[in-house]
Amino acid sequence: MNNFQLDIITPEGITSYENVSYLRIPSIDGLTGIQAKHAHAIIAIDIGEIKITINGEDRYFSTSGGFSDIKPESVQLLIESFESCNTIDKKRAMKSLERAQDRAKDNTMDLQRSEIALKRAKNRLKIAEKV
Numbered sequence: 002m003n004n005f006q007l008d009i010i011t012p013e014g015i016t017s018y019e020n021v022s023y024l025r026i027p028s029i030d031g032l033t034g035i036q037a038k039h040a041h042a043i044i045a046i047d048i049g050e051i052k053i054t055i056n057g058e059d060r061y062f063s064t065s066g067g068f069s070d071i072k073p074e075s076v077q078l079l080i081e082s083f084e085s086c087n088t089i090d091k092k093r094a095m096k097s098l099e100r101a102q103d104r105a106k107d108n109t110m111d112l113q114r115s116e117i118a119l120k121r122a123k124n125r126l127k128i129a130e131k132v
Contacts, residue, residue, distance in 0.1 A: 005037045006075040007053065011083050023054035024076060026069055035071055042071045046080060048120050050128055061086040063128040065121050089129040098122035 004020040024035040027049025046069055051062040067080030101118040104110045 003037050005035075005039075005073075007078070008075070009078045009080065009083050011080055016083065018053060018055060021053055021055055021076075022057075023052070025050075025052040026078070027051070027064070028069075033069075035069075035076060038073045039071050039076075041073070042069075044069045044071065046078065048117070048124050050124070051078070051083070061128055061131040063089060063125045065124075084125065084128070086128045086131040089125050091126070091129050094122060094125040094129060098126060 004022050007018040007021045007024060009016045009018075022036065026033050026035070026044070027047045029045045029047045032049075033044055046064060046067045048065050049063075051064050053060045053062070063082070063084045063086070064078075064080050065082040067078060070077040070079070098119070101115060101122045105112075105115040105119055107115075
């Protein structure tokens with residue numbers, strides 16, 4: 002069998018996909034591609050783009066990080082957020098980017114938190130353009 006089961010678990014619920022032929026996740030060490038019969042692994046996921054290929058069709062999603070549990074027959078992603086390129090509100094994402102940019106300039110704000118917020122906002126806008 003050349004496909005696998007994908008379960009994406011977030012605080013909002015579980016989304017499942019059957020017959021996934023390819024999955025690409027933004028690991029903290031770079032992009033990681035996964036196909037059926039992949040060796041077992043647990044990989045930390047960074048802020049970035051998730052690409053899922055089902056029946057030759059690519060689907061793109063934004064994530065803010067988490068972990069993956071990869072097995073030869075299935076993959077589980079335990080992630081903070083998961084948002085389809087079709088459902089990202091571009092105006093809201095742009096406002097988040099503007100807020101993050103303002104916070105990054107503010108010396109009283111936590112610089113690391115500001116940088117993460119900026120990275121998340123930029124990622125959401127990038128994924129929204131994939132529509």
